[in-house]
Amino acid sequence: xxxxxxxxxxxxxxxxxxxxxxxxxxxxxxxxxxxxxxxxxxxxxxxxxxxxxxxxxxxxxxxxxxxxxxxxxxxxxxxxxxxxxxxxxxxxxxxxxxxxxxxxxxxxxxxxxxxxxxxxxxxxxxxxxxxxxxxxxxxxxxxxxxxxxxxxxxxxxxxxxxxxxxxxxxxxxxxxxxxxxxxxxxxxxxxxxxxxxxxxxxxxxxxxxxxxxxxxxxxxxxxxxxxxxxxxxxxxxxxxxxxxxxxxxxxxxxxxxxxxxxxxxxxxxxxxxxxxxxxxxxxxxxxxxxxxxxxxxxxxxxxxxxxxxxxxxxx
Amino acid sequence: xxxxxxxxxxxxxxxxxxxxxxxxxxxxxxxxxxxxxxxxxxxxxxxxx
Amino acid sequence: xxxxxxxxxxxxxxxxxxxxxxxxxxxxxxxxxxxxxxxxxxxxxxxxxxxxxxxxxxxxxxxxxxxxxxxxxxxxxxxxxxxxxxxxxxxxxxxxxxxxxxxxxxxxxxxxxxxxxxxxxxxxxxxxxxxxxxxxxxxxxxxxxxxxxxxxxxxxxxxxxxxxxxxxxxxxxxxxxxxxxxxxxxxxxxxxxxxxxxxxxxxxxxxxxxxxxxxxxxxxxxxxxxxxxxxxxxxxxxxxxxxxxxxxxxxxxxxxxxxxxxxxxxxxxxxxxxxxxxxxxxxxxxxxxxxxxxxxxxxxxxxxxxxxxxxxxxxxxxxxxxxxxxxxxxxxxxxxxxxxxxxxxxxxxxxxx
Ligand code: SF4
Ligand code: SF4
Ligand code: SF4
Ligand code: SF4
Numbered sequence: 264x265x266x267x268x269x270x271x272x273x274x275x276x277x278x279x280x281x282x283x284x285x286x287x288x289x290x291x292x293x294x295x296x297x298x299x300x301x302x303x304x305x306x307x308x309x310x311x312x313x314x315x316x317x318x319x320x321x322x323x324x325x326x327x328x329x330x331x332x333x334x335x336x337x338x339x340x341x342x343x344x345x346x347x348x349x350x351x352x353x354x355x356x357x358x359x360x361x362x363x364x365x366x367x368x369x370x371x372x373x374x375x376x377x378x379x380x381x382x383x384x385x386x387x388x389x390x391x392x393x394x395x396x397x398x399x400x401x402x403x404x405x406x407x408x409x410x411x412x413x414x415x416x417x418x419x420x421x422x423x424x425x426x427x428x429x430x431x432x433x434x435x436x437x438x439x440x441x442x443x444x445x446x447x448x449x450x451x452x453x454x455x456x457x458x459x460x461x462x463x464x465x466x467x468x469x470x471x472x473x474x475x476x477x478x479x480x481x482x483x484x485x486x487x488x489x490x491x492x493x494x495x496x497x498x499x500x501x502x503x504x505x506x507x508x509x510x511x512x513x514x515x516x517x518x519x520x521x522x523x524x525x526x527x528x529x530x531x532x533x534x535x536x537x538x539x540x541x542x543x544x545x546x547x548x549x550x551x552x553x554x555x556x557x558x559x560x561x562x563x564x565x566x567x568x569x570x571x572x573x574x575x576x577x578x
Numbered sequence: 579x580x581x582x583x584x585x586x587x588x589x590x591x592x593x594x595x596x597x598x599x600x601x602x603x604x605x606x607x608x609x610x611x612x613x614x615x616x617x618x619x620x621x622x623x624x625x626x627x
Numbered sequence: 628x629x630x631x632x633x634x635x636x637x638x639x640x641x642x643x644x645x646x647x648x649x650x651x652x653x654x655x656x657x658x659x660x661x662x663x664x665x666x667x668x669x670x671x672x673x674x675x676x677x678x679x680x681x682x683x684x685x686x687x688x689x690x691x692x693x694x695x696x697x698x699x700x701x702x703x704x705x706x707x708x709x710x711x712x713x714x715x716x717x718x719x720x721x722x723x724x725x726x727x728x729x730x731x732x733x734x735x736x737x738x739x740x741x742x743x744x745x746x747x748x749x750x751x752x753x754x755x756x757x758x759x760x761x762x763x764x765x766x767x768x769x770x771x772x773x774x775x776x777x778x779x780x781x782x783x784x785x786x787x788x789x790x791x792x793x794x795x796x797x798x799x800x801x802x803x804x805x806x807x808x809x810x811x812x813x814x815x816x817x818x819x820x821x822x823x824x825x826x827x828x829x830x831x832x833x834x835x836x837x838x839x840x841x842x843x844x845x846x847x848x849x850x851x852x853x854x855x856x857x858x859x860x861x862x863x864x865x866x867x868x869x870x871x872x873x874x875x876x877x878x879x880x881x882x883x884x885x886x887x888x889x890x891x892x893x894x895x896x897x898x899x900x901x902x903x904x905x906x907x908x909x910x911x912x913x914x915x916x917x918x919x920x921x922x923x924x925x926x927x928x929x930x931x932x933x934x935x936x937x938x939x940x941x942x943x944x945x946x947x948x949x950x951x952x953x954x955x956x957x958x959x960x961x962x963x964x965x966x967x968x969x970x971x972x973x974x975x976x977x978x979x980x
Contacts, residue, residue, distance in 0.1 A: 294960040301865035384768050458580025458618050473869035473956050489906050498885055499691030499898050503621040529956035531871045624887055627689035
């Protein structure tokens with residue numbers, strides 16, 4: 264059992280039995296290898312289902328808006344930034360929230376593991392010293408965890424929570440990473456190539472909205488794609504409508520996306536939706552020196568004005 | 579996104595600059611007209627089964 | 628019913644011959660996953676798949692389909708007339724469909740082909756379709772077809788069932804459509820003594836399917852008590868109400884109807900819909916009878932595992948393909964929920980003091 268798991272259980276038990284919170288939001292063991300399921304624990308006797316491992320890729324900040332009770336939540340680096348954004352955007356009340364911060368050990372992409380073992384059935388996984396031992400009918404194979412990380416985790420530069428009421432461990436060293444190599448490639452394309460690129464990128468989208476629904480930023484009571492009076496976007500899988508959904512959703516995340524990867528992780532057909540949000544992230548960084556969710560007390564660039572804001576994009 | 583160059587314009591016009599607004603709007607209309615109808619992200623009939 | 632032997636040497640020729648009289652759909656690998664696609668000339672179905680990521684239901688029931696077109700322009704002669712666009716209902720074959728997915732068509736049919744209503748779009752496509760199954764000798768760990776009234780050699784809904792035997796396929800021809808299929812492909816090597824071997828293969832494969840998803844007591848449960856069971860909140864907590872589970876499911880059939888109009892020209896189309904979306908039950912008045920996530924998650928499982936069972940008496944509305952299990956982003960697992968429901972006992976009523 265990982266240290267984090269042990270500490271989460273202890274903290275949860277303490278908070279619940281002392282009546283400091285009404286519930287704890289964490290992860291429990293999944294029914295499938297390489298998965299963990301978000302869960303809500305109210306009973307101090309039931310904290311033993313809580314775990315923390317390399318498969319906790321779901322962003323728990325997504326479960327906070329509209330809650331009326333006092334909750335504790337387990338938060339990785341990116342989750343904590345989304346919590347900070349929720350605070351800035353008045354979606355959660357800091358007073359009623361207890362953040363259990365997890366300096367993040369980086370999350371594993373289950374599809375990459377499946378590919379690494381050649382698509383064979385996986386019936387069990389164990390983790391030790393940066394290696395995953397994957398087993399299935401008639402085989403056992405060890406893979407380096409760093410080769411099967413979620414795309415966003417492999418370029419993450421903020422693994423330590425930005426806010427926490429209790430930390431599960433010491434801060435971990437941050438890495439240097441080139442975050443925008445693929446974005447630059449798209450930028451270098453001609454407009455026609457770029458359009459063709461995005462058309463292909465979204466060609467398999469089934470508009471299940473798992474990407475949107477997994478995202479903590481997408482808490483609008485009615486999403487623009489679901490509006491009917493007026494109806495902004497068609498609902499079929501017509502390519503223009505599908506792309507319109509993706510482009511507009513990305514713009515709604517401008518200056519807010521923390522690159523937690525929850526959207527991409529959720530997509531059943533493996534679409535790299537973060538390409539759009541990371542372009543906006545790159546622009547926000549370049550134009551406004553802004554990274555989303557780093558501080559719950561600072562207003563974001565799209566609702567403030569500073570004398571030094573550049574205006575080159577405006578004629 | 580690959581929207582054709584020239585189809586999207588940004589401008590900063592104060593509420594006091596009504597003539598600038600007219601000028602910019604006229605110019606944008608002319609330029610976009612010259613480009614012809616949009617070929618991308620323009621839907622006439624849904625392309626579905 | 629009869630057995631044929633199809634030598635793999637003769638496979639390519641046969642498939643190409645088929646394409647002369649059928650539109651052939653088969654599994655192909657695109658980017659990272661397998662899906663059913665219309666096979667162009669020279670393209671063979673790729674049978675190295677376990678199962679496809681999306682179910683083959685869209686070959687008969689497209690995610691978005693235009694029902695009819697119309698014009699409101701009174702200067703046109705055919706204004707205000709429903710015009711059904713030309714559709715290709717020529718014979719088609721789904722080559723390599725898994726038995727669970729074929730059985731799913733029989734369940735979906737209960738909705739689209741009833742004594743009162745016959746859905747012309749679904750039925751025309753369905754009737755044009757020949758389903759050639761590929762038996763599963765190597766089921767996935769998320770499969771539970773044998774618990775769901777199907778199996779790796781289940782013949783329900785199939786016209787031909789193929790078993791892959793190294794250098795040949797054994798074909799069990801089940802229907803008239805199946806006969807037309809093998810004759811179009813020119814496969815006619817009889818294998819009269821194949822039956823016993825075939826049954827043995829079926830039994831072996833069935834043994835490999837993970838079991839243990841009990842559904843036997845669902846019919847006896849009291850609906851209201853089950854609806855009020857205390858586990859729903861816990862089951863539903865992690866759900867993000869996306870459409871993944873229902874869109875991937877071969878047995879989910881719900882759709883929404885939309886008009887899309889440009890100027891005076893319009894189309895009426897239907898799109899898959901999902902009980903997991905809040906919009907699914909939103910009334911024009913603004914009232915939503917399934918207003919919370921718990922309501923929606925409960926609906927999905929109650930429909931599949933209880934209402935359907937009671938309404939049709941044909942088991943559950945699930946064939947155990949496991950797609951929703953493996954693709955749910957938060958790991959909500961119908962096998963676990965089926966167990967909870969099957970084992971549910973209402974709390975004994977307390978005597979009023
Ligand atoms: S858009 Fe994707 S990466 Fe960005 S915050 Fe939302 S889920 Fe996370
Ligand atoms: S999760 Fe994937 S398939 Fe679903 S709407 Fe988003 S991009 Fe499309
Ligand atoms: S059960 Fe899973 S796949 Fe289905 S709506 Fe909920 S989160 Fe999405
Ligand atoms: S409910 Fe899940 S397992 Fe059952 S048929 Fe549908 S997708 Fe497959």
